Amino acid sequence: MKNDFEEKMADIMIGEAVTALLDEEVAISWAALTDRLRSAIEHETDEDRIRAGLRAIEEVRREMRLRDGEKSGLGRAAGPTEQKLH
Incomplete structure (x- = not known):
């Protein structure tokens, strides 16, 4: 039960991070998303949200590795942090 809650909360936090990046008109990349999530928990006091x-x-990191593995199979040189999601 707790894992379901954490999974839903993680999805919500990813959505919040993406929305914040879009609102700020920042290019959405794996690195920007990861940085935004780190910033979100840096000052967080709620243990569940942390x-x-x-x-x-x-x-996000798991998805980066997965996508990087797919890309490297195609012979592309761009790393996962260089890829734009939007």
Whole structure:
């Protein structure tokens, strides 16, 4: 049950981070998203949101590795932090 809550909260935090980047008209990249999530939990006091934020960062990193693996199979040189999501 707790994992479901953390997973939903992580998804919410990713959505909040993406929305903030869009509102600021910042190019959305893996690096920008990860930085935004780190910033979000830096001053957070709610333990549930901190755990969810850490989980969200891990999800983004996992996706970065997965995408990088797919790209490297195609012979592209751009790293995952260089890729734009939007």
